[in-house]
Amino acid sequence: MSKETALIDAMRALATHPAARGLTDDCAVLDFGNEALVLTHDMMVEGIHWLPGQDMADVAWKLVATNLSDLAAKGAKPVGVLLGFTLGADDTRFVEGLREALAAFDVPLLGGDTVSANGPRSLGLTALGRATHRPPPSRSGARPGDTLWLTGPVGAAMLGFEALRDGTGAATLAFRRPTPRLAEGRALAPLATAMMDVSDGLLIDATRMAAASAVTFTIISADVPFPADLPTARRDDAMRWGDDYELLFTLPPETLPPVPAFRIGQAITRSASPLMLDEACPTGPLGYVHD
Amino acid sequence: MSKETALIDAMRALATHPAARGLTDDCAVLDFGNEALVLTHDMMVEGIHWLPGQDMADVAWKLVATNLSDLAAKGAKPVGVLLGFTLGADDTRFVEGLREALAAFDVPLLGGDTVSANGPRSLGLTALGRATHRPPPSRSGARPGDTLWLTGPVGAAMLGFEALRDGTGAATLAFRRPTPRLAEGRALAPLATAMMDVSDGLLIDATRMAAASAVTFTIISADVPFPADLPTARRDDAMRWGDDYELLFTLPPETLPPVPAFRIGQAITRSASPLMLDEACPTGPLGYVHD
Structure with a gap:
């Protein structure tokens, strides 16, 4: 520990x-x-x-x-x-x-x-x-059958960080000046069964929300949104990198989000692992872990 | 600056x-x-x-x-x-x-x-x-004629700091474990025309409250409470040392405090200096100034 x-x-x-x-x-x-x-x-x-x-x-x-x-x-x-x-x-x-x-x-x-x-x-x-809605959504309300959503792509902050660190001249704004999804959060709060922001990495934050909710999330990587300029080979990295500050949330089975969002998976009955990525347990670091 | x-x-x-x-x-x-x-x-x-x-x-x-x-x-x-x-x-x-x-x-x-x-x-x-009382007292409400009060002695934290620093074995509790005057503050809030806690030193904090209220405070050093074990020669230091966290407050002329407190001076029409100590402008550092 x-x-x-x-x-x-x-x-x-x-x-x-x-x-x-x-x-x-x-x-x-x-x-x-x-x-x-x-x-x-x-x-x-x-x-x-x-x-x-x-x-x-x-x-x-x-x-x-x-x-x-x-x-x-x-x-x-x-x-x-x-x-x-x-x-x-x-x-x-x-x-x-x-x-x-x-x-x-x-x-x-x-x-x-x-x-x-x-x-x-x-x-x-x-x-x-x-x-604006009471009680505010927690991380612990996801139920088996709920759908899992993300308000926007992950990976732009990672690319921005690398561009800034290496001085490549590529875009850095996503890393330097993230935008909190305030309007989206307010629109989703009355509907979402669980919600959090992705600050440390999609995979680790999804794991935390699944653990808090005592469910397993199954994520399909082909359904995860990425920035257009992200090389395909970096998609796995992008799911383990934070700083994009998109909202990760679950909705009841028949509910559609009132704001633009991407369905990336669903909640199922808790199995051995809180997170399954493309039907396998993800290995290696899932995101930024505080030390 | x-x-x-x-x-x-x-x-x-x-x-x-x-x-x-x-x-x-x-x-x-x-x-x-x-x-x-x-x-x-x-x-x-x-x-x-x-x-x-x-x-x-x-x-x-x-x-x-x-x-x-x-x-x-x-x-x-x-x-x-x-x-x-x-x-x-x-x-x-x-x-x-x-x-x-x-x-x-x-x-x-x-x-x-x-x-x-x-x-x-x-x-x-x-x-x-x-x-518990609205609006809560500010620092800026003292008026000429108000009386100036302190809930308790200043100097114990200074002595405690010195004992701890020098390892003398004398009491250090006042420096290490101050007590916020929560009950006193609640009792005083409906009555006080201005109130603050003394964190940086009596003289500097009194100066700040006088400046915020656009009055001059006249303090009589013989009326300022000190701990029993404070050497007389250290009284001036004690008025310029913080960390005792007593409350400094003003009351309308005829009002008496509902909690134990010491009357140390009064507010008068603003003169050249916001603070007069024994009818003179105090010189030298008045307390802890953030740098």
């Missing part, structure tokens, strides 16, 4: 309040007043979540976008963010990217804290949203 | 939503449902906010306590926290201190994120509360 896994297990033992959803969902969901508050806090660390020397405006954008993607997965409308910021060399660019992201997603900066630190910079963002 | 000051000014220009209170208050206050949500996010960095080698259980306690102190200053009842955690060598002790603090203050862990990073560890906590 990795150090992070052990720590998260210890934290889960503390997080007994139902609003915490056992720390196994994208967000906490807290009844507040006569509404439901949807909450998430994700961090980014220099050298792990962004490349050294990367434009801090893009880092700011991504910090906002990835947290809002968690809200999108619960069908929540963002109401504000709080920022935990570590000072660095290019704070002006960070503020510019933050301004752009807040404007693009129409969400206010409500507060936060700023500190000095030596060593790699660490950034945190708390995003708050208002549930 | 320091880097942090410049950055905070740039952030303030973004934080135009009224809930952000211009990033000049202890907390954001957001109308949500039919109630008011009180929000804060404070960070702690290894080597800056805690001593190298310090028991991580105490660090966890303090991270929770200092954020809840911000809620206390707005009279809010805590409803949950989200944790941004960086893995380190002594995570088991951290979790133990977190468990103790959450139990002591009866607040649930709702979510968060955990990352690996090299270099000094950085921790963040978002605390959420429910306003």
Whole structure:
């Protein structure tokens, strides 16, 4: 068991309040007043979540976008963010990217804290949203017979990361400036039996949703959408790479999604493996695993 | 202007939503449902906010306590926290201190994120509360003629820090395990014209509240409460040291506080200096200034 896994297990033992959803969902969901508050806090660390020397405006954008993607997965409308910021060399660019992201997603900066630190910079963002459908979909509601869907292709962020890392001049926007699927999440929330965003890789995130739902997902790789410029030989990689922030969701058998989406598989009664890819157990790393 | 000051000014220009209170208050206050949500996010960095080698259980306690102190200053009842955690060598002790603090203050862990990073560890906590009085007191409501009060002595945390740093064996609890004045804050919220917690030093925090309220505070040092074991020669230091987390508040002229508190001065019409100490402008550093 990795150090992070052990720590998260210890934290889960503390997080007994139902609003915490056992720390196994994208967000906490807290009844507040006569509404439901949807909450998430994700961090980014220099050298792990962004490349050294990367434009801090893009880092700011991504910090906002990835947290809002968690809200999108619960069908929540963002109401504000709080920022935990570590000072660095290019704070002006960070503020510019933050301004752009807040404007693009129409969400206010409500507060936060700023500190000095030596060593790699660490950034945190708390995003708050208002549930538009109650209860918001969890990861655990998929049932055998449900269909499995994805709102868009996986692999563009991987190609963008590689282009940025290698300086090839190819498109990098999908990696640098992901778009949370907020409108799609709100449209899907009343219908989806389970929903999450794909942040660590399609195969690992599908495995997590299947495990939370106690079902097995069968995915047909020929039905998974990929970007047009993805080489066929990279499709397997693309299913194990995160950062695209599409929504993965299940629907009851006869229900069709109200937004553009791709049917990539279905839920069946739980078998030995939570995930079957083209009728086999996928092997090797399924995606980004926190260490 | 320091880097942090410049950055905070740039952030303030973004934080135009009224809930952000211009990033000049202890907390954001957001109308949500039919109630008011009180929000804060404070960070702690290894080597800056805690001593190298310090028991991580105490660090966890303090991270929770200092954020809840911000809620206390707005009279809010805590409803949950989200944790941004960086893995380190002594995570088991951290979790133990977190468990103790959450139990002591009866607040649930709702979510968060955990990352690996090299270099000094950085921790963040978002605390959420429910306003028990609306609107929650701000820093900006003090009026000439109001009386100025403090819920308890300043200086114990300074003595505790020095004892811990120097290994003298003297009491360190006040530095390691501060207590947010949650009950006091709730009792005071309906009455106080302005309120904040003293985190960076009495003199600097009083200056901030005076500036926000556009008044001058006159403080009589003989009326400021100090711990019994504080040498008289250290009283000036104690007024410039933070970490005691007492509440500083103003009341209308004829109002008496409903909780034990010490009257240390009053608000007068704004003069050249926002703070007068024993009828003189205090000189030198007034407290901890973020750099």
